[in-house]
Amino acid sequence: MSDYYLRRQDPVAAPASVAGVNTLLDWAEKLAEAAAPQEVYRHKEGRITLRFEHEGRGYFLKLHRGIGWGEILKNLLQVRLPVVSASNEYRAVQTLRNIGVDTLEVAAYARQGGNPATVKSLLVSDELVGTISLEHYCADWAVASPAAVLRRRLIRSLAESARKMHDAGINHRDFYLCHFHLDLASLETPRLRCYLIDLHRAQLRARTPRRWRIKDLAGLYFSALECGLSRHDLLRFMHHYSEGGLAAALGPEVRLWRQVERKAKALERKAERQRRSAGSGASWRIIRGRDRGRALGSLLANHEQDLRQWLSEHSRLLKQDQWSEVGLVELQGKWCFIKLYLAKSPLQRLAFRMRRARAVRSFDAAQAMAVAGLPVPGPRACLALNGAMVLLTEGMPNGRDLRALWLAEPAAADAAQWLAAAAELLARMHRAGFAHGDCKWSNLLWSGGQFYLVDLEAVQQLTPLTGKPAGLHPRQASDLARFTIDAEELALAPDLYQLFLERYLACTGLARESLLLQLLPLVERTRARHRRKYAIDMPGLV
Secondary structure: OEEEEEOOOOOOHHHHOOOOHHHHHHHHHHHHHHOOHHHEEEEEOOEEEEEEEEOOEEEEEEEEOOOHHHHHHHHHHOOOOOOOOOHHHHHHHHHHHHOOOOEOOEEEEEEEOOOOOOOEEEEEEEOOOOEEEHHHHOOOOOOOOOOHHHHHHHHHHHHHHHHHHHHOOEEOOOOOHHHEEEEHHHHHOOOOOEEEOOOOOOEEOOOOOHHHHHHHHHHHHHHOOOOOOOHHHHHHHHHHHOOOHHHHHOOOOHHHHHHHHHHHHHHHHHHHHHHHHHHHOOOOEEEEOHHHHHHHHHHHOOOHHHHHHHHHHHOEEEEEOOOEEEEEEEEOOEEEEEEEEEOOOHHHHHHHHOOOOHHHHHHHHHHHHHHOOOOOOOEEEEEEEOOEEEEEEEOOOOOEEHHHHHHOOOOHHHHHHHHHHHHHHHHHHHHOOEEOOOOOHHHEEEEOOEEEEOOOOOOEEOOOOOOOOOOOOHHHHHHHHHHHHHHHHOOOOHHHHHHHHHHHHHHHOOOHHHHHHHHHHHHHHHHHHHHHHHOOOOOOOO
16 A cells, blocks of 8 residues: 655655656655754654755755554553554645645655555655744733734634644544744735644544544643633634634533533643652652753752752852842743742741742742733743742843932932832822832832732732722732832932823823822831831932
8 A cells, every 4th residue: 555745846856756656655765764863843652843955045854764562551540542654644634725725745655565564755845934823923922922913813813724634534642732823924925824744643423523623622722721812712712613602612512611611720730740749759749830840950950958059150240148038040041030929937948838838929920910911030940849939930131120220319200200100100109009019119110111010929819900009909009018118218209200100190090199198107107117227317309
């Protein structure tokens, strides 16, 4: 049993010197033997995947050499259909192209043999140039969401591709964001192109069974869980996937979507168990942020007993005390803030094991604030180690906090700009329904022409302010009191403080009198505490 395909007038046809299936397979074997190690992407289970070039064009070759009866039996015992040749991928690619789903373009295909254990086959496809996997493109969406129009276009593109694929009787079996490659040039065109790849495990039938639809959709949902998806994003996907739109998705098909969600959550729990197992030997566990967490865990794997020393040797230390340290470190080519939290007691060590720690609260707060559009360093990972927690966030190597800026004796215009920007940021935070909990000047970081909120361990999410609010939540009023105390300690000029206060009032819609009624008792209480603790008597700004 044999068949093959070779694209006419293609440069790849010349080196193959095709006279039949055998010649094509022999050519592929020679290509695989001569491939440099850095060009081989996978070599496992009787299949090798590699990249090669010919006449200035890039191609990918998948060569199946036969997996043997042992591998076939192992897959069957695990209730998995074994992949024995390139035939399914070739047929799936052709079908997807015929129904208008962007996918690979096949340059060559061949298959020889009827014995499933020894069948040989190959697939050559054009290299996708100028594309990026959606796993990487969407990695920072939770903290740096793209324009709403682009977000909607991508969600619609994925939903329509999934619907067309399933309606044609195809299920992918590895339906994750990493297997969609976005053509960056198409971002500027009316039609967005997202190429679906890695179809070697695809199954083709006259009709896709319900359980395989659920498995594919759950896989896609699971892979997007850390992308900061909102409820509207999920509903939009359901609307474009379901034939009857959102009415059908929330009506006759609602049970399917509930099963998809349950399956995705089960995949998340399974991934968490695997992460724990992988990290158990090194005594670290990834609590948040899979990719960056693994990279950070690998760096720290041999230093769990002396994390402070590792930080001093590998990072630029920014701040430290008895129980914590903050540094700036380069990870995977990007600057990151790394904060180490040490357990103060056996009880806190137990809390770390139960994920009840400031590092986790800070990560979750940063994610929620970023989704609300507030400027915060993007959360990257959170790890639990022996008696410690490590938080990794987006780094800003040239950033300076408001306190440091003020102590450098800035020009009057710069000082006015910073106080106005600080007022606007605090107002945005409060209107979005957040209280910082420790709103001192050193927790406002200036970078790239704006302030970022940092040290988010005490953040609380409250009810957003709407219209002309009558007053602030007590915790939000405490934010302003803490900011005011720092202003008094640093001898801020009264006119600059009034500029700050007026800008804050203008941005929140609060009345001056009602705000001062809330603010004055809190400021007085903090002043009294500072007088007792530091013997400081400060001139009042309010």
